[in-house]
Amino acid sequence: MGYLNVDVDIAAGNVPATATWETAPTSTSNNRWWWTGITSGDPVPAGTIQLNPQPRRGINAVVMEAVTLAGFLLAAAGMWRRSRVSAGAGAFLAAAVGAIGIAATTAVEPEDLGVAGLASGLQLNIIKWALYPCLAAAVASVVLFLVTVEQTKPAAPIPQFNAPPGWPPPPVGWIPMPGWQPDPTWPPAPPGWSFNVKPYEPPDARG
Numbered sequence: 001m002g003y004l005n006v007d008v009d010i011a012a013g014n015v016p017a018t019a020t021w022e023t024a025p026t027s028t029s030n031n032r033w034w035w036t037g038i039t040s041g042d043p044v045p046a047g048t049i050q051l052n053p054q055p056r057r058g059i060n061a062v063v064m065e066a067v068t069l070a071g072f073l074l075a076a077a078g079m080w081r082r083s084r085v086s087a088g089a090g091a092f093l094a095a096a097v098g099a100i101g102i103a104a105t106t107a108v109e110p111e112d113l114g115v116a117g118l119a120s121g122l123q124l125n126i127i128k129w130a131l132y133p134c135l136a137a138a139v140a141s142v143v144l145f146l147v148t149v150e151q152t153k154p155a156a157p158i159p160q161f162n163a164p165p166g167w168p169p170p171p172v173g174w175i176p177m178p179g180w181q182p183d184p185t186w187p188p189a190p191p192g193w194s195f196n197v198k199p200y201e202p203p204d205a206r207g
Contacts, residue, residue, distance in 0.1 A: 008034065074090030074094075079151070098138030
């Protein structure tokens, strides 16, 4: 006389399930129950399995994706307006929410929406696949912020030749070439005169 094993496994993703059995199973696991050593004449395992969808967990995925895309748009607007604050806030928002979306299994497995009847199969696939462009948007948001920082760096100061009194004012940014000599008809510079001003200052603001 042989022995039989019975294994009941519910493939429902992360949707929790509860079951009531007429004969207690030998062991249980996540959405899985099994009986070992069943012999002829033993009652067949029978009972009721109930799935317990949690739509909130699935909705979290949609919210995280929407917030990540909103952060990307904020970062893009900040770069366009050359605003470090907006670009930085958008990058932080997209990166932080995107990281949470990766870490939280409920963000990438919205089966609860389907089991609860809140989304069709096509909508569930859209929610799942939308995670990838959202993660790309999170990375792009950080890049946009770095570009904004680079674009909004203050310009390097322009050295300006400081002509002594009685000398003609030079063009902005003009620096004498090596070997240059002033016109001998110009008056001599006062003792200790500073010939270079950095950054550029209007002539009337120089000391």
